[in-house]
Amino acid sequence: MANVENRVNGSYRLTVILGYDEKGTPIRERKTVKAKNLKEAKKLLTLFEAEILNGKYFKAEDKMTLNNFFLQWLEKHAKDTLSPDTLQNYISILQKRILPKDGRFKLEDIKTIHVVNFIKDLKKNGQCLDRKDGKLSASSVLNCYKAFNNILSCAYKWKLIKENPAIGTKPPNRKATKSEVYSKEELSQLMQLLDDKPLFWKTLILLAVSTGAREGEIAGLEWIHVDFEKGTIRISYYRAYG
Known part of the structure; x- marks a missing residue:
């Protein structure tokens, strides 16, 4: 969904809704442009929306939030480097577990403590997405950490942040299970x-x-x-x- 707001002195604010957080609040991407009239502003809105959907819109570092960066990571990194199964798994984890809580933060404001708290919360009872009692397996917690680490590592490689805050977090261990075999x-x-x-x-x-x-x-x-x-x-x- 996208819309145009007429401001002052030939300025128009373009708004594109990327989705909704866990509380149902719209996640918006906005941009202010100059245009001769509303018709021209709507054309710019169409181009703006296309840039976002195609992963070509890149905000300045000081305004880049994790929500904004998600599309960049997806189009310019994840699709080319991850296997199809891993890609779908990471997208699901990011959209359902990470972005609703931490997506509003600027990349530079995400600290190691945010990743630490994220992992700690995942280990609590009742963290299954179906809201049933019970804890996530060690393997599931580790996959969630890997997804968070992957997107933050990409931001670091692209020099959008000075360091990857996930590096300072001790990744959860995947507990080895002893297989039972017939005698x-x-x-x-x-x-x-x-x-x-x-x-x-x-x-x-x-x-x-x-x-x-x-x-x-x-x-x-x-x-x-x-x-x-x-x-x-x-x-x-x-x-x-x-």
Whole structure:
């Protein structure tokens, strides 16, 4: 959404709404221009909105907020350097967790303590986006830190800030989990229990046990993945999850 406000002495204020924060307040980008009349001002508004949407609008450092910089990071850095899955994950984290709280801050005003508090809050109970009780996994907290660090690191590389405030934050550790595996006795018992079961379930369980494939990967199998001549089955990650 965009609009023009007539000011004084041939000045017009252009406003483009980028989105809304967690309280429903519009996140606006504004620019004051000189124009002969309202018609010309509306043309400038169209160009201004296009610059923002295409990631070509770049504000001066002293006015650059994290909200403003997000589009620059997305168009000129993230899309070219991150994998599609990581890109979507970081965008979601930034839009749902970081920008609503810290997006209004100027880049130069974001300090290490803001990142520290962000990580600390994520470790509290009830931080799941569905508002259910329980804590985020260590892996989820680490991904949130990586997203925040990535956008701040980009701002530092582009010399918009003197240092990356996320560097002074100790990233959360991803706790290693011990995998539980079947013993030989348990596998033997499982095979015995499958003797009188339908072929469908036998095939499904034997595939899972012998390949270690995930439920989604097995569910995504099609005949094109089966090579009867070679006696092989190809597990396609992107087929199952993409």
